[in-house]
Amino acid sequence: MNIRASIAATLLAGSILAPISVFAGQAPGASSDPDIPVSGKDRVYAAEQFSNTVSVSDPSTNKLLGVIKLGDPQPGNLSPLYKGQVLVHGMGFSPDHKTLAVVSIGSNSVTFIDTATNVVKHTTYVGRSPHEAFFTPDGKEVWVTVRGEDYISVIDASTFLEKAQIKVPSGPGMQIFSPDGKYGYICSSFNPETVVVSVADHQIVGHVKQESPFCPNIAASADGKQVWFTLKDVGKTQVFNAQAPFDLIKTLDTGPITNHVNLVTNKKGNFAYVTIGGLNEVKVFRTDTFEQVATIPVGNLPHGIWPSGDGTRVYVGLENADQFAVIDTLTNKVIANIPIGQAPQAVAYVPNAVPEGDGLANLVPLGKAGEAAHLKLAAKGHKGSKDTPSTVTLFDQGLTQVLQASVTGLDPKKPYVLALSGKPDGSGPLQGLSNFMTNPAGSAIVNAVGPIRQIVESKRKDERQYLVVASSVDDKPGDVVQVQAE
Incomplete structure (x- = not known):
């Protein structure tokens, strides 16, 4: 056997003994992160706006386990002595998958929940009408878009106290971070401008023109190359370069009430999944050619969307159906529906959220929230x-x-x-x-x-x-x- 053949045989043997996944890493993580297969340790969460609950589902069985009650429905939440949350809406999670951050628009709050026990660890109150929250990739800060004002509230992830405010165009809609933690990308719901902020010093370092003022959602690719954001008012989705000069790459006509976007990597490639509320569909696009490769009917008013830790499934919150639609990303077919609380908004899939035990502590039945x-x-x-x-x-x-x-x-x-x-x-x-x-x-x-x-x-x-x-x-x-x- 010659040297070249010997090396090839050695490499082949090594690949058989220790296979390397070429489609690892799901957003908001990095492409270097390993895929995490679906298991009973994972959890899928939805923020439910009119029941003021967070639903908790097991993706291994596609069953609802219960809800975390953060507040009461009307008219109980109209009392001047009411202490619960109102309009539970936004959601993010920590890099160690141990903490869920839940934003309530009506009570101006961010509720931090322990994923293993479903216990509320702390509630932080911020400015008027916050919309979304997410942890920086190093887990040290939580950035909250205060949509009713003109800044990002920066919360210390260890103390849950606001430590700074980042001035941005009024009406910041959502922020997400580059996988390396260098940049925060912040789109606007009131101004046609997305800004890029340096995480290290909280300074604006880039601007991207939005085709319209109303951006509710944004996602960054795991390879650190692209950022996608949706425009709900004009039914479009735009893509820009995740690195300077942050130039616009593509504008897609996606459809009325374009809600959320998320990015998925699987053995077929890299894809963007976009919820189109006015068509009751999810549209799927390749991220290299921007070709639309699938249209998936899912049910009434799809809103939030998030992939499993291995990219084999996507979970879609159906705002006007009080359900999750579960999509197999290799066939792009709905394979299950899970009843959840009222008007699900943001969705989060957290791998290994419950490393030990059954994770049922402090959950309550769906009850009235399912009616x-x-x-x-x-x-x-x-x-x-x-x-x-x-x-x-x-x-x-x-x-x-x-x-x-x-x-x-x-x-x-x-x-x-x-x-x-x-x-x-x-x-x-x-x-x-x-x-x-x-x-x-x-x-x-x-x-x-x-x-x-x-x-x-x-x-x-x-x-x-x-x-x-x-x-x-x-x-x-x-x-x-x-x-x-x-």
């Missing part, structure tokens, strides 16, 4: 699910419900009203529930509160009302354009 009614609205004169552009969920809060409608298929930047009609076709007098303006993609998220379920599900024909969307003229209902689908 909701689901309706659809179709364009007037059309029937059938394929013609249904809008979904409505009535989240049970006791005698009342929080109504949330994901309305699409309308004219862009036009005023409309969600209303009640005594007739299925919307004829006759209308009672307005909520006035709204569509975004540039002709869609909107519309909310109302009241005993609406009792009305739209009444068994008495003389009492029953039907949800409709009508044009708005001088803040009053005009022509009906969408009606409740039976």
Whole structure:
């Protein structure tokens, strides 16, 4: 055997004895990190906005284990003596996978939870309407986007106290970090500008122009080359260079109510998974060619999204279905659905969150947090699910419900009203529930509160009302354009 053949045989033997994964490392980690196979030690979390809970699921069985109750639904949370959290929304986790950081928009708080015991370790209060929080890769700081103001709250991860504020354009939406911990990327929900901040000294070192002002979510690739962010108002996703000069690489038309994006590496390559709330789909793009390779129907109003530690699955929170949709990333098919709490927003998959024990301590049953009614609205004169552009969920809060409608298929930047009609076709007098303006993609998220379920599900024909969307003229209902689908 010649020397070249001998070396080749040695390398082959070594590869058989100690295989090296070429598709290791899932965001927000580095590509040098090993993949972590799905196991019963992992946990999938969702922040649930209207039940004020955090659901905890076991990905090895795709079963809900219970919820961590951070607050009460309405009207209990309206009391002046109320101490719980309101509008549980954002989520991040520490590099050692031991701590979950949960942001509540309405109570201006970040709740730190021990993943092994589900115990709240501390609650830190920050400025107006925080949105998302994430740990720096070294685990020393937690950056919180204070969306109602113009700064990032920097929290010491050991004391849970705010140690600094980083001035940024008003309305910071979310931040994520480069895998090497050098940069923090911060998009804006109120200004068409993403900024890049040096983690070492908290100074802005780069700017990226957003095509619109409303960015809710951002993700950085594990190889440190790309940053992806979504634009909810115009239905686009943009990609820029993760290294200076932070130039824009690509703009993708993704669809109405483009919500969250996350990045996945598997044996087929590197992919971006984007939730499109207005289409009830997840779209999948290659990160090298930006080719769309899959469209996955998932259910009503997909929002948060996160991959498993080995990139074989993606978990999608369905905001208007109170479920996780579980996607197999090799087939791009939904393989399971998990019932969870009301209106899941941010999602986090934490590998090895519970290294020992069953991880059931301090969890409570879903209970009222799992109760909701689901309706659809179709364009007037059309029937059938394929013609249904809008979904409505009535989240049970006791005698009342929080109504949330994901309305699409309308004219862009036009005023409309969600209303009640005594007739299925919307004829006759209308009672307005909520006035709204569509975004540039002709869609909107519309909310109302009241005993609406009792009305739209009444068994008495003389009492029953039907949800409709009508044009708005001088803040009053005009022509009906969408009606409740039976």
